[in-house]
Amino acid sequence: MFIIFGTRGLKHTVSESPVLSNSCPNCNNGNLENKLYRRWFTLFFIPIIPLDVVDRFYECDSCKSAYNEGIKTVLQRSQEEIKENQKHAKLVFAKALVASMTHMSIIDGDFAKEEEREIMDAIEGFSEIKDDLMVIHQDVKENGNQNNQVFNFLNEARSQLSSEALINILAQAAVVLLADGSIEKEEEDLMKEYLIACGLPKDMYHTLIDKLKRKDMTKIKKEQMN
Ligand SMILES: [Zn+2]
Structure with missing residues (x-):
């Protein structure tokens, strides 16, 4: 038997970060949620151990536009x-x-x-x-x-x-x-x-x-x- 392991990135919502309501500059009414990409160690393609955070950003829940975290200060x-x-x-x-x-x-x-x-x-x-x-x-x-x-x-x-x-x-x-x-x-x-x-x-x-x-x-x- 052989073991297949690897890594993959998964997108998560940062629950402790408040949603910026109705403030998407693209569609004007979407809510911006703070998201992060985390790399996971996988075993048989199943994420097992969280590794490093690759990126943090805001994503609109309506038009899916993504913004870097600086958008919060700008808004x-x-x-x-x-x-x-x-x-x-x-x-x-x-x-x-x-x-x-x-x-x-x-x-x-x-x-x-x-x-x-x-x-x-x-x-x-x-x-x-x-x-x-x-x-x-x-x-x-x-x-x-x-x-x-x-x-x-x-x-x-x-x-x-x-x-x-x-x-x-x-x-x-x-x-x-x-x-x-x-x-x-x-x-x-x-x-x-x-x-x-x-x-x-x-x-x-x-x-x-x-x-x-x-x-x-x-x-x-x-x-x-x-
Ligand atoms: Zn939007």
């Missing part, structure tokens, strides 16, 4: 970067929003209750940076566009946010403009300056105001119906 870093970027964009958006809303509400020399309520509602929407926004609100309320501060916030927003985000900011500033029921000349001129500062056409002013007025009308109709 964690990009998650953190995405979170950081979102947080920053939100801050830039909120600062420009509060600065322009406040500026718009004082430009006619009269800070109306309805205007203040719209601004406070906007600030409430950003609970985690509320204190910073209150500081900007107070500063602009007292000093207006001193040192060009309002336009600096708008410029920052223009350089970092999408046009959709900018239109959103100006639409909310326009809500303030309409809040006390009448549009003063200063308010109209200022809104046009904002549009230019945001790199948007000045004519957009009429589109914005028409849209908001129509929305107001439906709101009033709804309130009357209730």
Whole structure:
């Protein structure tokens, strides 16, 4: 009788290593499992004794793509970067929003209750940076566009946010403009300056105001119906 022995590699899942859920860069929703190839000593082709680990890697349970172990750090870093970027964009958006809303509400020399309520509602929407926004609100309320501060916030927003985000900011500033029921000349001129500062056409002013007025009308109709 003769004995057949040899070695062969077997793939194992590393059970103590957490699965990276829904993070396969190839198919976008596969889970990455930590795997290792271990060489086994075989007797009659049956693995008997585990030998050395040949390779460790991550494998997608859906599309079967394989990645080296560095993928874990890359994924964690990009998650953190995405979170950081979102947080920053939100801050830039909120600062420009509060600065322009406040500026718009004082430009006619009269800070109306309805205007203040719209601004406070906007600030409430950003609970985690509320204190910073209150500081900007107070500063602009007292000093207006001193040192060009309002336009600096708008410029920052223009350089970092999408046009959709900018239109959103100006639409909310326009809500303030309409809040006390009448549009003063200063308010109209200022809104046009904002549009230019945001790199948007000045004519957009009429589109914005028409849209908001129509929305107001439906709101009033709804309130009357209730
Ligand atoms: Zn995959």
